[in-house]
Structures are given as structure tokens and as C-alpha cells.
Amino acid sequence: MISVELPDGSSLEVEENSTVEDVAYKIGTGLGDDTVAGKINGELVAKKDEVSDGDQIEIVTEDSDEYTKVLRHSTAHVFAQALKRIYGDQAKLTIGPWTDEGFYYDVEGLDLTEEDLEEIEEEMENIIQEDLDIRREKITRDDAEDFFDENRYKREILSEEASGGDYVTFYKQGEFKDLCKGPHVESTGEIGGFKLLEIAGAYWRGDEENEMLTRVYGTAFPSEEELEDFVEKRREAEKRDHRRIGQDMDLFSIPDFSPGGVHFHRQGMKVRRELEEYIRQKNEELGYEEVWTPELNKAELWKKTGHYEAFKEDGEMFAWRQNDEEYGLKPMNCANHSHIFNSDKRSYRDLPIKLSEFGTVNRNEQSGELSGLLRVRTLTQDDGHAYIRKNQIENEIKKHLQTIIEMYEEFGFDTHFILETKPPKAQGPDKLWEEAEESLKNALDEKVGEYQVNEEEGAFYGPKIGVEVEDAIGREWQLGTVQLDFVIPRNYGLKYVGEDNEEHYPVMIHRAILGSIERFMGVMIEHFAGEFPTWLAPEQVRILPVTDENHEYAQDLKQELDSFRVEIEDRSWTVGKKIQAAHDDNVPYMLIIGDDEEESSNISIRDRQERETKCGFDEFKQELEKEIKQKRLNTEIIQ
Numbered sequence: 001m002i003s004v005e006l007p008d009g010s011s012l013e014v015e016e017n018s019t020v021e022d023v024a025y026k027i028g029t030g031l032g033d034d035t036v037a038g039k040i041n042g043e044l045v046a047k048k049d050e051v052s053d054g055d056q057i058e059i060v061t062e063d064s065d066e067y068t069k070v071l072r073h074s075t076a077h078v079f080a081q082a083l084k085r086i087y088g089d090q091a092k093l094t095i096g097p098w099t100d101e102g103f104y105y106d107v108e109g110l111d112l113t114e115e116d117l118e119e120i121e122e123e124m125e126n127i128i129q130e131d132l133d134i135r136r137e138k139i140t141r142d143d144a145e146d147f148f149d150e151n152r153y154k155r156e157i158l159s160e161e162a163s164g165g166d167y168v169t170f171y172k173q174g175e176f177k178d179l180c181k182g183p184h185v186e187s188t189g190e191i192g193g194f195k196l197l198e199i200a201g202a203y204w205r206g207d208e209e210n211e212m213l214t215r216v217y218g219t220a221f222p223s224e225e226e227l228e229d230f231v232e233k234r235r236e237a238e239k240r241d242h243r244r245i246g247q248d249m250d251l252f253s254i255p256d257f258s259p260g261g262v263h264f265h266r267q268g269m270k271v272r273r274e275l276e277e278y279i280r281q282k283n284e285e286l287g288y289e290e291v292w293t294p295e296l297n298k299a300e301l302w303k304k305t306g307h308y309e310a311f312k313e314d315g316e317m318f319a320w321r322q323n324d325e326e327y328g329l330k331p332m333n334c335a336n337h338s339h340i341f342n343s344d345k346r347s348y349r350d351l352p353i354k355l356s357e358f359g360t361v362n363r364n365e366q367s368g369e370l371s372g373l374l375r376v377r378t379l380t381q382d383d384g385h386a387y388i389r390k391n392q393i394e395n396e397i398k399k400h401l402q403t404i405i406e407m408y409e410e411f412g413f414d415t416h417f418i419l420e421t422k423p424p425k426a427q428g429p430d431k432l433w434e435e436a437e438e439s440l441k442n443a444l445d446e447k448v449g450e451y452q453v454n455e456e457e458g459a460f461y462g463p464k465i466g467v468e469v470e471d472a473i474g475r476e477w478q479l480g481t482v483q484l485d486f487v488i489p490r491n492y493g494l495k496y497v498g499e500d501n502e503e504h505y506p507v508m509i510h511r512a513i514l515g516s517i518e519r520f521m522g523v524m525i526e527h528f529a530g531e532f533p534t535w536l537a538p539e540q541v542r543i544l545p546v547t548d549e550n551h552e553y554a555q556d557l558k559q560e561l562d563s564f565r566v567e568i569e570d571r572s573w574t575v576g577k578k579i580q581a582a583h584d585d586n587v588p589y590m591l592i593i594g595d596d597e598e599e600s601s602n603i604s605i606r607d608r609q610e611r612e613t614k615c616g617f618d619e620f621k622q623e624l625e626k627e628i629k630q631k632r633l634n635t636e637i638i639q
């Protein structure tokens with residue numbers, strides 16, 4: 001007999017060579033009958049997989065969270081089966097794992113179009129209707145190699161992931177079978193709703209040196225309703241896609257020649273400047289002084305702080321040799337700011353010293369990871385470093401939290417805070433860690449109330465508070481951070497003279513409120529679906545002259561509004577078409593100027609919510625000023 005551990009912490013004696021399913025039957029017949037798959041030591045496995053002495057076992061049934069993963073991977077097999085039915089040997093199958101949102105399948109030899117996907121979906125529907133049993137089979141390694149005679153990808157999997165042992169497992173449904181360790185659902189009929197979503201390219205094993213394969217993304221759910229719900233949410237997200245809105249509103253572009261390098265166009269730069277000014281003001285309120293430091297430095301700078309090794313190891317830093325010297329582009333601003341701290345003698349009376357910078361950093365993100373503004377290679381952080389005494393931690397953290405809460409509220413985001421505490425490999429004095437964590441908790445208790453604690457997940461150099469925001473359609477984004485650091489001051493030799501006339505290490509706070517301007521803009525564009533609050537809108541007012549005759553008057557009004565971002569629609573279009581164009585560009589307010597308006601000196605206003613009114617020009621101007629000053633989230637001048 002061997003003993004396995006169950007989720008409630010109890011242990012269960014089972015026969016040697018028992019499977020996950022046997023364990024389930026031993027717990028109860030009902031559970032045994034319902035078993036779809038299992039988890040051995042946290043890893044999702046087939047129900048026929050054998051357990052070993054001391055394993056932690058969880059049973060996966062239709063009610064488990066993992067069931068959807070199993071179902072989605074089974075749908076990937078149905079996809080592969082449909083490809084084989086339609087394209088035969090032309091389709092060289094590779095892998096088809098589940099993902100957070102569904103599944104994908106990589107295949108060689110097919111150049112698929114949207115119409116092809118429809119045909120494949122029809123065949124998949126047939127396979128689901130046929131309600132084929134999905135059976136696990138053991139096959140000798142030799143037979144498996146023969147079976148994949150024509151498919152070198154599968155042979156590679158056989159000799160790598162599936163190496164060792166005389167037998168390998170296949171899953172068979174109808175005429176189709178494939179190498180797979182599972183788990184799978186019992187029959188193709190269990191798939192309630194599925195959809196193929198997108199065609200993309202992907203390198204075999206994610207390596208740019210390898211062949212480019214065709215990747216098809218799809219998803220599946222136990223029921224049709226769940227699928228419809230997903231499709232609706234996805235449609236909403238697509239409507240808000242910041243890459244499309246960025247192009248439509250002429251905000252930014254990321255051309256092929258600068259992968260991960262954002263070009264802010266004239267309209268995008270207006271939004272960016274507003275954000276920067278906003279942050280500048282908040283930094284000033286927090287007592288920061290703005291500095292600027294260079295991107296290009298000798299690599300020795302980061303050797304001093306200890307970042308060099310870490311960044312070099314993941315290939316995340318751009319570094320090269322030139323003129324017998326190793327140079328790099330800064331991947332963060334901490335080292336340069338620490339130089340500024342160290343450029344003078346500091347006494348306890350000088351602290352806190354707070355330096356802020358719109359610091360442009362470069363990180364060599366994998367090309368496959370790059371995604372619009374959300375993941376780039378050149379980014380500008382609204383960075384800040386505070387050098388403080390340890391008895392100033394609590395007060396400083398409170399101030400920062402207060403600012404973060406207020407700021408995100410002004411954008412209409414809900415915020416969640418996460419405290420990450422001392423990890424096993426922590427550096428720095430234990431007592432400092434304890435006191436610091438205590439201070440962070442006190443600050444969070446007072447300013448936030450409820451927050452999440454991720455025990456032992458802090459960085460080795462200090463505990464951290466992460467800020468997660470929830471956007472208008474309920475998606476969560478990790479943006480700002482407040483991170484304590486006990487290690488850089490020691491590595492870099494940062495010192496101040498204390499009241500006792502001795503030298504001490506300051507505690508360092510790294511903080512970014514928005515995170516990176518690029519990523520924040522990406523999240524914000526989707527959050528507002530391009531309908532920026534008036535204070536941020538690249539074009540706040542558009543004047544629409546009814547005829548060319550009204551042009552001069554339009555110019556006069558523009559002059560009157562020169563403290564706002566105003567443009568005149570000068571294309572010779574009908575008023576209807578002009579209004580439509582302004583709506584498409586998400587302009588908050590339109591002023592429609594015809595002969596009547598010119599004579600009466602009243603104006604016709606229309607807002608982006610399609611409300612209309614007439615009022616005096618001065619009144620509009622005052623209201624506009626108020627709306628911008630109050631940073632209102634939506635257009636409110638016309639009630």
C-alpha cells in the first residue's frame with residue numbers, strides 16, 4: 001500500500017500502481033463515476049495516470065475550474081481531427097495546448113483563410129454531433145515512430161517531451177488518434193460551444209530560427225451560453241482595441257522598423273503631455289524634484305547596483321562593446337538616481353530626498369511578447385526614488401498611497417492593492433524587513449482598508465505594494481508599484497550622517513504611479529474606448545462652419561478659445577457629414593456655426609453623447625473651463 005494526500009490535508013491508503021480514478025473510487029463511488037481528470041502535485045493529469053507514495057492528489061470533475069481546460073484541449077483534438085478529414089496528410093500537426101482563454105493549434109503545410117475556418121468549424125460540429133468516445137491507448141514507441149513517419153515535429157516530441165519508457169500514450173476518437181498525455185473529456189459530445197477565433201503565425205517551439213507554422217486560436221465552453229457570453233465580451237474588447245483606436249485617432253504608430261518602439265503622433269503627444277503635466281504636479285505635491293539622466297551608460301554602473309547580472313542573464317538589457325568598453329542602455333533609472341544622491345554629503349536633516357524622472361528605459365522584450373502599447377521595448381516610466389530614514393517609511397508610504405488612490409479615481413478606475421512580503425532568499429537585515437513590513441501594513445490599513453497579501457512574493461531586496469486597476473469592462477491591469485529597497489543603498493554605498501554622527505544606509509523607495517506612459521495610455525485608451533475625458537482629449541472642441549461663408553467667424557471663435565485644443569472642420573462637406581466625422585474622432589464638443597449663430601452670437605453645441613443645445617458663447621467657454629479643471633470623466637456641459 002502507498003499513501004496519498006487529499007486537498008483537505010488528510011491521507012488515504014491505496015494499492016500500489018493505483019490511478020487517479022482509483023483514488024476517486026476509493027473516496028466514493030459517485031466521485032469515481034464523475035472523475036474527468038486529476039491533479040498530481042498541482043499538475044493536471046489524466047485520470048488513468050498512476051499516483052506515487054506521498055503525492056498530493058486532487059480529483060477534477062465537471063464542476064472543477066480545471067474542467068474547462070480539459071474540455072478546451074479536447075476541442076483542440078477535434079480541430080486537428082477536422083483538419084485531417086479536410087486536408088489529409090497535407091496538414092502536419094504539431095501541438096495544441098489549452099490557454100487561459102481557450103486553446104490554439106500549430107500546424108504546418110496549410111495556409112488558412114477566414115473561409116477555411118468556417119469549413120473547419122462545420123467539420124468540427126460534425127465530430128461533436130457524432131459524439132465519439134475519446135479513449136486513451138498505450139502504444140509501443142516503435143509503433144508511434146512509424147505512425148509519425150511523415151511528421152518530424154511529432155518525432156521530435158517523441159524523442160524529447162515524451163522520451164523514456166517503451167510505451168507512449170495516444171488518445172483516439174473515431175478514425176483519429178494522436179500522441180498525447182491528456183487529460184481529455186470522455187467524448188466529443190461534451191463540447192457545448194466552441195469557436196475558432198483567429199489565424200496567426202508562430203515559430204516552432206517559439207524560436208525565430210525555426211519554421212513558421214500556422215497557428216489557429218479557438219475557444220470552447222461546456223455550454224453555448226457561456227460561449228456567447230465570451231464572444232460578447234471579446235467583441236466589446238475588440239471595439240476598444242487601443243491599436244485600432246490609436247490609428248483612427250492618429251495617436252501613435254509602431255512601424256516594423258522599430259519593433260516595440262512607439263511613435264507618438266501629434267494627437268497622441270497631446271494626450272501624453274497632459275498626462276506628464278498631471279504627474280509632474282502630483283510629484284511636486286509629494287515633494288519630488290525632477291531630474292533627467294542619460295540612457296547610455298557604461299555597464300559598470302549596473303554592476304555596482306547588482307542589476308547587471310540579473311538583466312544580462314535574461315538577455316533583457318541592451319548591452320554591447322564599443323571602443324574596448326562595455327556600454328548599455330539603462331533598463332531602469334535607479335542606478336542613475338542613486339548617483340545623484342551620492343553626489344553630495346547627506347545628513348539626516350536632508351532626508352527624505354525624492355528624485356523623479358520621466359525616465360526612458362529600454363528592455364529587450366521577446367518579439368513574440370510585444371503587444372501594441374501594452375508591451376514595448378522603449379518605455380518611459382513616471383519613475384521616482386525616495387531616499388528616506390527607516391522611521392520615515394510609514395509616513396511616506398501613506399502619502400504615496402493617498403496620491404495613487406486619488407489619481408486612479410480621477411481616471412475612473414477601481415484599484416486593488418497587493419502587498420508582497422519577504423521571500424525566502426531575502427537580503428538585508430531581518431529586523432529592517434520586519435519593521436518595514438509592519439509599516440507597510442499600517443499604511444495599507446489606514447489608507448486602503450482591504451488589500452491582498454502575497455506572502456513571500458516580495459523581491460529579494462524589499463517588500464512591495466502592487467497596484468492593480470480594473471477598467472470599464474472589468475479587466476484587471478497591473479500598473480503602479482511602490483517598492484522598498486534595502487539592497488541598492490548597501491551595494492551602491494549610499495550613506496547619510498545620522499543624529500548620532502554615524503553613517504547610515506537610507507531606505508530607498510522605487511515608485512511609479514502610472515507605471516509606464518506607453519502601457520498606461522494603452523490601458524486608458526481601451527478603458528475610455530477612445531472617448532477621453534475633455535481634459536485629456538487631443539481635440540477638445542471642433543468648430544463646424546455650415547458653409548464656407550461662416551469660416552471667418554469660425555476663425556474668430558477659435559481665437560477666443562485659444563487656451564483649449566480647438567480645430568476647424570474646413571472640408572467642404574454637408575453639416576451631417578462633418579458631425580459624423582467629429583463623432584468618429586471622439587471629439588467631446590462640436591460648435592455648429594451658421595448664419596443664425598453669426599447674427600445672434602449664440603452658438604449651437606453638440607456633444608459626443610449626441611446631445612444638443614444653444615447657448616451664449618461666453619457661457620460655453622466658462623463651462624468648458626470648469627469641466628477641464630474638475631477633470632470630469634465625461635462631457636457634462638449639456639444636461
Ligand SMILES: [Zn+2]
Pocket residue numbers: 073077171179180181182183184
Ligand atoms: Zn491531447
Ligand SMILES: [Zn+2]
Pocket residue numbers: 332333334385510511
Ligand atoms: Zn527604481
